Amino acid sequence: EKKVSEKLPYTVFIEGNIGSGKSTFLEHFSKFKNASLIPEPLEEWKNLNGINLLDLLYKDPQKWYMAFQSYVMLTQIKNHIGLNEKPIKLIERSIYSGQYCFLEQMHDNKILETGMYHVLQDWYNFIYEHHKIQCDLIVYLRTNPEIVYKRMKQRGRTEESKVTLQYLKDLHNHHENWLIHGKFNIPAPVLIIDANLDRESILKEYEEAEKMILGENFEQNRK
Numbered sequence: 001e002k003k004v005s006e007k008l009p010y011t012v013f014i015e016g017n018i019g020s021g022k023s024t025f026l027e028h029f030s031k032f033k034n035a036s037l038i039p040e041p042l043e044e045w046k047n048l049n050g051i052n053l054l055d056l057l058y059k060d061p062q063k064w065y066m067a068f069q070s071y072v073m074l075t076q077i078k079n080h081i082g083l084n085e086k087p088i089k090l091i092e093r094s095i096y097s098g099q100y101c102f103l104e105q106m107h108d109n110k111i112l113e114t115g116m117y118h119v120l121q122d123w124y125n126f127i128y129e130h131h132k133i134q135c136d137l138i139v140y141l142r143t144n145p146e147i148v149y150k151r152m153k154q155r156g157r158t159e160e161s162k163v164t165l166q167y168l169k170d171l172h173n174h175h176e177n178w179l180i181h182g183k184f185n186i187p188a189p190v191l192i193i194d195a196n197l198d199r200e201s202i203l204k205e206y207e208e209a210e211k212m213i214l215g216e217n218f219e220q221n222r223k
């Protein structure tokens, strides 16, 4: 039996639109002792030596998207590669949604120049070819753009104040193209959760995910 540290952990990616409830979902799993949670390193994107890349991205996307996306990729690779003392790893988003959703979207809506698009794409391809990204399950928090638009506004992240409903509709369609219509490689089975539900009623869906993620023994897994 290989020691846990050598065996790659059972890795789950939480995917979904802005405001689809990824952080809430991740938080729900903090009660399980053998799962380690890796949220998006938003603080790093908001403070790179005092520079708020996320804010710059939304203020001047043509100028900053390339730098922002390449920094996102760097922070994600560190998380993907980072060793794991726990047998289960839950990661918010992935290089997959980076390439198949965000990169596609920014190129399609002419924000990202084709040359920059190809540079980033080659980086993604290099990563796949040279480093096996462990991925055992994708949890797709599926939502309607109108609902996540309302939630995003309620959350009131200042950097996102200019994000339009159309942007969220486009991003939704890119998630659907990938995870529902299989337009791009889907590296693991997809568990689709109806994330339009409000907090109270969505817990039942989460219990469903617990069994899928933690296996039948998830009861013993509680802290």
Ligand SMILES: Cc1cc2cn([C@H]3C[C@H](O)[C@@H](CO)O3)c(=O)nc2[nH]1
Binding pocket: 018, 040, 042, 054, 057, 069, 072, 093, 094, 095, 097, 098, 099, 102, 160
């Ligand atoms: C992989 C990846 C994640 C990611 C997040 N974002 C933005 C969307 C949200 O406003 C914020 C937090 O997810 O970062 C982005 O523009 N490009 C991204 N690429």
